Amino acid sequence: MIVNTSVVFLQEHTTEVFLSCCALYTVYSIISTYTKPRVRNVATGETPPVIGLPKTYRWFFPKLRQRLKSFNHCFEWMAEGYQKYGKNGKPFMIHTIDGDMVILPHNNLAEIKNLPPSVVDIRALETLAVRYTFDNLVADDMFHIPIIRKDLTAKLASVTPAIVEELDLSFRHYIPKLATKPDEKGWQTVTMYDLILKVVARTSHRVFIGEELCREEAYLDASIQYAIGVFPCSMLLNCFPKWTWPVLGHVFSIPLKLIRRKARKHLEPVIQKRIALIRANVPESERPNDLMQWLIEASLVRGGEFATVDAITGRILTVAFAAIHTTSLSGCNTLYDIAHLATKTAPGEQTPEEMLREEIMTVFPPPHEFNKRYMQKLYNMDAFLKETVRLGLIGAIHSERNVIAKGGLTTSQGIYLPQGVSFAFNADSRVKDPEVYDRPGEHLYTRFYRGDMYGEEDEVTEKNEKDRKLDRYMVTVTEDYPAFGQGVHACPGRFFAANELRILIAWFLLHYDLKPLEERPKSWRFVYLDIMNTEAKMQIRSRD
Ligand code: HEM
Numbered sequence: 396m397i398v399n400t401s402v403v404f405l406q407e408h409t410t411e412v413f414l415s416c417c418a419l420y421t422v423y424s425i426i427s428t429y430t431k432p433r434v435r436n437v438a439t440g441e442t443p444p445v446i447g448l449p450k451t452y453r454w455f456f457p458k459l460r461q462r463l464k465s466f467n468h469c470f471e472w473m474a475e476g477y478q479k480y481g482k483n484g485k486p487f488m489i490h491t492i493d494g495d496m497v498i499l500p501h502n503n504l505a506e507i508k509n510l511p512p513s514v515v516d517i518r519a520l521e522t523l524a525v526r527y528t529f530d531n532l533v534a535d536d537m538f539h540i541p542i543i544r545k546d547l548t549a550k551l552a553s554v555t556p557a558i559v560e561e562l563d564l565s566f567r568h569y570i571p572k573l574a575t576k577p578d579e580k581g582w583q584t585v586t587m588y589d590l591i592l593k594v595v596a597r598t599s600h601r602v603f604i605g606e607e608l609c610r611e612e613a614y615l616d617a618s619i620q621y622a623i624g625v626f627p628c629s630m631l632l633n634c635f636p637k638w639t640w641p642v643l644g645h646v647f648s649i650p651l652k653l654i655r656r657k658a659r660k661h662l663e664p665v666i667q668k669r670i671a672l673i674r675a676n677v678p679e680s681e682r683p684n685d686l687m688q689w690l691i692e693a694s695l696v697r698g699g700e701f702a703t704v705d706a707i708t709g710r711i712l713t714v715a716f717a718a719i720h721t722t723s724l725s726g727c728n729t730l731y732d733i734a735h736l737a738t739k740t741a742p743g744e745q746t747p748e749e750m751l752r753e754e755i756m757t758v759f760p761p762p763h764e765f766n767k768r769y770m771q772k773l774y775n776m777d778a779f780l781k782e783t784v785r786l787g788l789i790g791a792i793h794s795e796r797n798v799i800a801k802g803g804l805t806t807s808q809g810i811y812l813p814q815g816v817s818f819a820f821n822a823d824s825r826v827k828d829p830e831v832y833d834r835p836g837e838h839l840y841t842r843f844y845r846g847d848m849y850g851e852e853d854e855v856t857e858k859n860e861k862d863r864k865l866d867r868y869m870v871t872v873t874e875d876y877p878a879f880g881q882g883v884h885a886c887p888g889r890f891f892a893a894n895e896l897r898i899l900i901a902w903f904l905l906h907y908d909l910k911p912l913e914e915r916p917k918s919w920r921f922v923y924l925d926i927m928n929t930e931a932k933m934q935i936r937s938r939d
Pocket residue numbers: 517518519539540543714717718719721722725784788793794795877878879880881883884885886887888889891892893
């Protein structure tokens with residue numbers, strides 16, 4: 396009744412409603428412009444220039460119009476700002492649907508990237524509305540991060556056989572389910588992202604929660620749905636002012652809570668069993684040794700709400716969220732690149748697919764016993780993956796942070812960033828700058844090749860030789876390679892991801908041929924994000 400009356404009222408008074416909204420928005424803009432502390436150069440008092448403001452009717456809600464345009468103009472504004480200011484060591488600003496963002500020049504990265512969380516915080520916490528999409532316990536204590544960085548990375552060699560086994564089993568399980576029947580020449584069609592997502596989810600969970608649970612289809616589906624559901628929920632929330640979040644956050648996150656309940660049903664018996672083992676003082680050597688176990692132990696140390704099944708489930712879903720889509724996107728992009736670059740190979744030359752397969756056969760001859768130690772010798776594979784990740788995964792910006800220090804932050808060049816301001820660095824424009832990377836827009840899969848570095852230059856000192864080799868590892872974070880973030884927040888799971896990706900690509904090339912792709916599936920750009928094409932179909936043919 397109330398809803399009907401309101402709709403009728405709005406229909407009958409459209410002009411008045413529109414003008415009232417404009418008036419309210421103007422008042423809000425004026426108040427916030429004059430009451431909020433401004434980003435400024437402390438010496439000159441100037442604010443950084445704004446890129447992308449409308450060129451016509453500048454008096455008519457310029458900021459609002461820019462925000463609406465940001466859906467599909469962000470990348471071009473970032474490129475313009477980079478050329479005009481960023482490259483000359485100056486900051487600039489853009490207004491997007493996601494809020495105002497200061498883009499700092501590259502030469503500020505070194506001083507900013509390791510600032511403590513008491514001064515700047517990772518912006519993803521807010522962009523992803525972590526308190527609502529996950530929970531307060533995750534937002535308040537990110538103890539899973541050091542566990543991933545230290546324990547998971549330290550155990551990589553010992554978990555590799557499990558990864559190899561689960562990848563093999565899951566490819567064999569999912570290909571017949573997701574690919575069409577072979578045609579007369581043996582080719583099968585598959586939506587590659589769907590396949591890789593399933594395989595990565597199951598294989599990663601083998602290491603995260605163990606053999607028994609990782610094969611439960613309903614649990615895997617719940618964890619995938621959860622990860623997908625976080626984005627619409629957080630995007631929707633970000634359309635509303637922060638003061639509405641305590642109410643709207645709970646409403647919008649209802650679908651996520653339902654999925655979480657489903658996931659909990661599967662995890663609960665195992666979590667309870669493991670808690671009982673710890674409480675019964677069963678020696679560590681007799682307890683399971685996987686990520687879930689480390690998370691349970693850390694949760695019990697914290698006690699209280701942290702030690703509940705619900706909180707532990709939330710923590711596992713958080714890790715799965717960070718791990719599964721990123722790794723699947725990289726794996727799928729790599730297969731797109733391998734298939735597409737085959738069409739660019741001159742007749743008689745080795746295609747990347749043949750080059751990688753030959754390397755795998757040399758380093759791991761039949762029966763292909765993959766192990767972490769020799770994986771380092773897949774030089775071509777590492778270089779290929781690194782180049783794909785350079786081009787394929789980052790958006791227009793990287794290392795987004797919020798200033799949280801009460802007094803704000805002043806950069807070494809005297810740019811004052813008040814508390815609450817968001818800032819980031821140029822990503823896409825930087826890695827596409829010909830002064831940074833030679834032929835930057837091309838996938839040069841030998842760009843990061845490090846196998847024959849030794850003796851490549853006349854003057855190779857022990858130090859520069861080592862440094863140059865390290866730069867070329869897929870997981871090495873350098874200031875011009877921002878795919879895994881920077882500094883204190885650089886991705887703690889990258890070592891795990893790189894290991895899993897190498898085995899995944901190796902398995903695929905040993906067991907399947909890829910039909911060359913004339914056109915590289917185009918990614919989709921949305922505000923700052925560059926989201927790969929997850930619907931492209933590929934043709935594959937069994938080699939077994
Ligand atoms: C190819 C795969 C991956 C890519 C490209 C990737 C990329 C990134 C990036 C760019 C960041 C930094 C975000 C920022 O600075 O705002 C990040 C953070 C993070 N990643 Fe990854 N990631 C990958 C795989 C993984 C995996 C497998 C895990 C878990 C096992 C993981 C866990 C995390 C976590 C927990 C953070 C937050 C770190 C923090 O807040 O300090 N990632 N990742």
